[in-house]
Amino acid sequence: MAVRPVPLLGDPILRAQCEAVKNVRSPAVRVVADDLQDTLRALKKRHGKGRGLSAPQIGAPLRIVYIEIDRPWFLANPEIVDIGTHDFTVWDECFSIPNLIVRVQRAYYITVKYTDLSGKSHTVEAEGELAELLQHEIDHLDGVLIVDRPVGLDPFCFHDQWERHRAGEGRHGKPVPRTLVPA
Numbered sequence: 001m002a003v004r005p006v007p008l009l010g011d012p013i014l015r016a017q018c019e020a021v022k023n024v025r026s027p028a029v030r031v032v033a034d035d036l037q038d039t040l041r042a043l044k045k046r047h048g049k050g051r052g053l054s055a056p057q058i059g060a061p062l063r064i065v066y067i068e069i070d071r072p073w074f075l076a077n078p079e080i081v082d083i084g085t086h087d088f089t090v091w092d093e094c095f096s097i098p099n100l101i102v103r104v105q106r107a108y109y110i111t112v113k114y115t116d117l118s119g120k121s122h123t124v125e126a127e128g129e130l131a132e133l134l135q136h137e138i139d140h141l142d143g144v145l146i147v148d149r150p151v152g153l154d155p156f157c158f159h160d161q162w163e164r165h166r167a168g169e170g171r172h173g174k175p176v177p178r179t180l181v182p183a
């Protein structure tokens, strides 16, 4: 078990198309899972926040996501199988892009299929904050970052500037029906 350094924007590992996990019970997967947990907990302690981390963020290009809100939750090979009908905007942050906050658009309701570390398959529905967190972490597995998804006018902000000038907007927009044809 170890706390691993988090690669930062510009490191090619963040752009890797991560490999599917073939055997979730393998010792190699166990090491990645333990290190994800240790690293997220260390980040949380240092920054006072942090809800999730993806395997490429500890240098392992594998399709594993770790979420810790009220309990440890590992998702191997997570896949978004439904994105509902509504989107919302989110001022989103990433440990690999310190200080920056970016307005992105996410689906408000999603359904995710994944395998847990005992090999069982699950399908879960998520909405709002959990839905956007899962989309953020699953994006990492495809090498996609928040800087690739800016929406609206003036979508990039340093954190202190956001706190000073934009915090009044709130972190999340309201869910709105997705328009398939751009206006």
Ligand SMILES: [Zn+2]
Pocket (backbone or CB within 6 Å): 093, 094, 095, 096, 136, 140
């Ligand atoms: Zn991130």
